[in-house]
Amino acid sequence: MLPEDISQYGYLVDRVIKLSIWGIVIVGIISFFIVFYILYKFRRTKNPFPLSDVPSGLKKVVVIDYVMIIFDLILLFVSTWAWFFFFVRPVEKIKKEVQEKGEKFVEVRVIGRQFFWAVEYPGKDGVFGTYDDFKLGNLLVVPEGYNVFVKLTSGDVLHSFFIPNVRIKYDVIPGRETHLWFKPVKVGKYEIACAELCGAMHYRMKGYLVVLKEQDYLKWLDSAPFSEISFVYLEGDKINFVRGGEMR
Numbered sequence: 001m002l003p004e005d006i007s008q009y010g011y012l013v014d015r016v017i018k019l020s021i022w023g024i025v026i027v028g029i030i031s032f033f034i035v036f037y038i039l040y041k042f043r044r045t046k047n048p049f050p051l052s053d054v055p056s057g058l059k060k061v062v063v064i065d066y067v068m069i070i071f072d073l074i075l076l077f078v079s080t081w082a083w084f085f086f087f088v089r090p091v092e093k094i095k096k097e098v099q100e101k102g103e104k105f106v107e108v109r110v111i112g113r114q115f116f117w118a119v120e121y122p123g124k125d126g127v128f129g130t131y132d133d134f135k136l137g138n139l140l141v142v143p144e145g146y147n148v149f150v151k152l153t154s155g156d157v158l159h160s161f162f163i164p165n166v167r168i169k170y171d172v173i174p175g176r177e178t179h180l181w182f183k184p185v186k187v188g189k190y191e192i193a194c195a196e197l198c199g200a201m202h203y204r205m206k207g208y209l210v211v212l213k214e215q216d217y218l219k220w221l222d223s224a225p226f227s228e229i230s231f232v233y234l235e236g237d238k239i240n241f242v243r244g245g246e247m248r
């Protein structure tokens, strides 16, 4: 039902989704039974005159309300935890934790534009603002098993950066800088979408997340001397670049 989860922490989001769906299904079924039971039991042919009060036996139905409140609290707790884990914690704190654990990370900047994603890489030195920075259109290449920190900004209107396979979606807001963090643990090519209607060509804001093995990633970085926006298109598993060309 959900696309394959290829991130280490995506299960936190899945947990919220599954809990919501199962909760809704179970509560929904119980509610329908109660409604149809009441419709049948108090049908007009057997009860020609309206009752002045709810029959005492039926007052127990209120218990369902308490069950619902408890379920809501559980759902609130689980979803708040996932929200906190991914978005609320300051990115510097997550970075520190990651380093303390001895894990590696990469940083990229993503700028949402009508109608493509500009991805800025810090290049081999890992530092932005140096000579080896480069930009790519619609292509986010990251190494497997690394933590990926994404700084999101918008060049024009509202967009929403969505990578279903790592369970990450966040609004890209003009005039605001937001941060995303995920850790891909499976090599492959995955879709990036814009999840906010941002104009006539919104549907064309399709990019790719390409997860490479560490050594392949380093090799790729060596062969990426791009200084201008290059667009990318994929033929099967082959990545092709078009320098300053038309986006396909």
Ligand SMILES: [Cu+2]
Pocket (backbone or CB within 6 Å): 112, 113, 158, 159, 160, 194, 195, 196, 197, 198, 202, 205
């Ligand atoms: Cu968009």
